[in-house]
């Protein structure tokens with residue numbers, strides 16, 4: 001069984017490694033959407049794979065580090081592509097959420113990166 005919980009945050013970023021002519025080289029903002037997917041057996045007592053409240057508790061402190069921040073200034077996100085943000089969230093969520101199976105980071109409703117640990 002898979003469960004997914006979605007979160008949003010607002011942040012600014014620029015992509016330092018694209019050419020200066022690339023519009024994402026300039027500082028700009030996104031309304032990011034993050035989806036955390038967890039996979040496992042349904043506990044027969046609770047009916048949960050993992051309590052959504054536990055997912056929220058694990059992601060909350062990470063969201064605090066991202067929301068209304070300049071992502072380039074967040075330690076570990078000097079080049080804050082959607083791919084790198086997904087990996088950053090994975091590395092910091094997995095210890096608290098061992099059943100985490102995928103992290104999706106949407107920059108827009110049409111563009112996202114998905115990381116599953118490899």
Ligand SMILES: Nc1nc2c(c(=O)[nH]1)N=C([C@H](O)[C@H](O)COP(=O)(O)OP(=O)(O)OP(=O)(O)O)CN2
Pocket residue numbers: 015024028080081082083107108110111
């Ligand atoms: N593989 C990736 N490619 C790009 C990333 C990324 O993280 N991974 N990021 C960007 C920029 O952040 C860019 O801001 C995203 O594009 P944006 O202009 O916001 O979105 P659209 O191009 O879809 O916007 P429209 O104005 O609607 O065309 C670029 N590439």
Ligand SMILES: [Zn+2]
Pocket residue numbers: 013024028029030107
């Ligand atoms: Zn961008």
